Amino acid sequence: MADDAPLRDPLADLRERVRETRAAAERLADEAATARAAHERGADPGPGWRTAGERAQSGEQLAALADLLRTLGTLLPEELREQLAELARQILLLLRELVDRLAEWLAPPAAPPGPVEVVPVR
Numbered sequence: 001m002a003d004d005a006p007l008r009d010p011l012a013d014l015r016e017r018v019r020e021t022r023a024a025a026e027r028l029a030d031e032a033a034t035a036r037a038a039h040e041r042g043a044d045p046g047p048g049w050r051t052a053g054e055r056a057q058s059g060e061q062l063a064a065l066a067d068l069l070r071t072l073g074t075l076l077p078e079e080l081r082e083q084l085a086e087l088a089r090q091i092l093l094l095l096r097e098l099v100d101r102l103a104e105w106l107a108p109p110a111a112p113p114g115p116v117e118v119v120p121v122r
């Protein structure tokens with residue numbers, strides 16, 4: 001019995017995953033820019049500023065990115081895998097910087113110093 005299902009092209013699947021991942025990354029970047037602009041205007045984007053559904057969707061997008069990276073690892077030559085690993089490292093450094101900046105934004109302002117007492121010197 002022959003299987004009449006067409007053969008799937010792994011490179012076409014990979015291209016589609018890359019397109020989806022790029023679109024997800026662009027959406028996330030737009031959301032971060034909007035939140036930053038709100039913060040700079042003095043507006044509060046709200047705690048979490050995402051619904052549970054949006055958080056679940058982000059988790060699915062991260063899972064898709066992980067699948068994409070696994071697929072790339074099996075299809076690409078070693079040199080290209082090394083270049084992608086370096087790119088991923090740079091992206092992670094960028095994300096770390098963004099998290100650090102967000103932590104700075106969310107930190108409460110430092111309290112002003114208390115009153116100064118003048119002590120005479122003899």
